[in-house]
Amino acid sequence: MNLRRYMICGAIGLAAFSCTPRQEINYMKDIESVALDNSIKNSRSTLQPGDQLIISVSAKDMDVVKPFNQNYSSSTTITQYSMPSSNNLPQQLPVSGPTYMVDTDWNINFPQIGKVVAKDETVESLKTKLVDLISKYVKDPAVDIKLVNFKISILGEVSRPGTYVIPDGNTTLPAALGLAGDLTPFGIRKNVLIVRNVDGKFTQERVDLTSAQFFNSPYYYLRQNDLIYVEPNEVREKAARIDPNTGLYISVASVIASIALGVLALTKK
Template identity: 30%
Template sequence: MMKIKYIVLSIVVLAIISDSCVSRRKITYLQRSGKADESIISSPGLLTSVTPAEYKIMPNDYLFIRVITPDPQWSALFNMQTGEAGVTQESAALSSYPVGLDGSIEIPYVGKVPVAGKNLSEIKNDLETVFKNYVSDAAITVRLVDNNVSIIGEVNVPGRYPISKDRMTIFEALAMAGDISTYSDRQRIQLIRPSPHGPVVNEFSLADRSVLHSEYYYVMPNDVIYALPMRGRTFHLNTAVYTIFLTTISTALVIISYFRTL
């Protein structure tokens, strides 16, 4: 009986140890991967040479457009009302132009303007050319309204977060979500990126320094970052239950053994 008790206790101890131990290599970002990696890190200015791809407008996007002219009447004619409190994300959404399935927006008194497949700078230049037919010296502001990134999976605070700067790295995005959890597989991060032909799923590793100069280093509007769990995550979730169960059995065996010795 005592032998059984010690076996059960050993199993409990091993279960607790296995639950608390996660390899340091599995939770470390940006590890060296060899000589190629050393040349990447030793090259000065390499990170600044990484140019993120500019987001191209697609159907179902929403654009906030403001036209400012010397004549307030012309400005009021072309601008949707946003209220006296200024332009917030909510008011911009209410006063934005939806991009239709044909890839264009429709502006009152102007008509349809094609925007799909263009970045914000190109759209601004096109609109300045269009508005010259109506008023001179027009200043145009163009902004993407739905400029967010969604972060799901094994992160501490999953959710939808605004991209508050022109160049936001994937590490900055994950920081908004409270970082990846201990049981996330840093070698298997999925990024779901919209394209004109549908969502594209890319998988890469944050444990490798080569991500610093990859196309996934900078997030883009409407990206979805999915942190996959480690393969042993289900076992870790159930270890507490197993531990309680085995501890109960062990305690029962100790009590039975005690009364048998009386």
């Protein structure tokens, strides 16, 4: 009887040890009560030094805009996003066109026009600026701009941590977490850290994903080279400190206990 009592107590202890405390995993519970108008002003990030742009100019007469499409590069392939913790291959996206790099002074050197200041410009506003400049030489030009090296890093308690390249240069925090396979059950949703480099200075912000208030945060829309870190909860931290062979020990103990109970049952007969 004593042995059986010990075995029952041990089983209860193992069950209690394996249970994960319930935590809040809902997102944006109060979204209906939050005004989202303020988020519009943060919907586009400004260009930064090192941004790689593919800029194409078109018009009814394509021969007229040929001088504005110099520096044309052959078709290249970029990685749309990487998934180092997944067995799936990264998606590939072929892109081609005249390529320009925003230099350390926030300028690009555009053919026929010369230096164009890109500081404080978004992709859309730079497009408008180039249309205005080219309109001095060409009637009704159209400009297309792609930001092809927009990268973010997602680390911590997500399903697929890694560095992701966003071809259109525009993404939100929820969308980025979706690329990473969402948070694991062990991720703290009320304290997600975002580290951002603004003009050479690092800033950081803590975001509560369970509240729709973060829609109004300047960190809702991500920017070039943002780093997102999801902290583990106490359960994960405690598990990391446990001997990795604990599961093996428990399995062996269970087998020994089963054998002992069998022997005890036979001896009673």
